[in-house]
Amino acid sequence: MTARGLAVHAVVAALLLAGAADASPRGPGAERRDLDVVASAQPSDQRREDRDVVVAEVMVRDGALKADAVATTVTSCHACRGESAVLQVLYVPGPASARFDNVASAWTQDCWDCTATALAVQVVVIGPGTRARPTNRALAVGDACATCRTATAAFQVVVQVDAIGRLADPALAEVAAWFEAEAALLEAAVQAPAARRRAERVAVRSLDDLRRLAVRSLGGRARSARVAVTR
Structure with a gap:
């Protein structure tokens, strides 16, 4: 792993293990109703490289809810590079009616040798009775x-458990490492044609890894596991 990769891993892991700057604090009774998280990268001639990473871990106690995890990147300047990545870990003890939307979007326009990537990851833990x-x-x-390159990936796992509890710190560290690895794969996908061709196969295996990690850590069962990849 490069020095840059190690630094990113340390930052992401620290955010997760601390409950994240954009998340509710870890601890008994912690609640938050702001359930939407957005990472947005918008490079420009003044800032030719822009990277935004947002990590959130949220516990919700009651009521109907809607949670959006969105990563979006727009690149429209020559030789510019934009990367956005969002990770949301959401706990819903229920019973509740819940809608979870996970979206990664990236586009390039009117530029040459420019790149845009977006990674959206949503891990949802629900209790009995939650729809x-x-x-x-x-x-x-x-x-x-003609010479711009884009890559996006969206991963979403919904796990049902009998009794809601937060992921333990070691499991969160594993999620952080997985998240960092997927961001690195996206970056590689806009640099090498071979990486682009194998991206979908790799994404399916990555989804299985995330699903197994969540199920094993929580002792539940997967209700839904989805991946979408576009290049």
């Missing part, structure tokens, strides 16, 4: 740019 409606989407678009 879950998950959706998972990825979109990559290049417009009026």
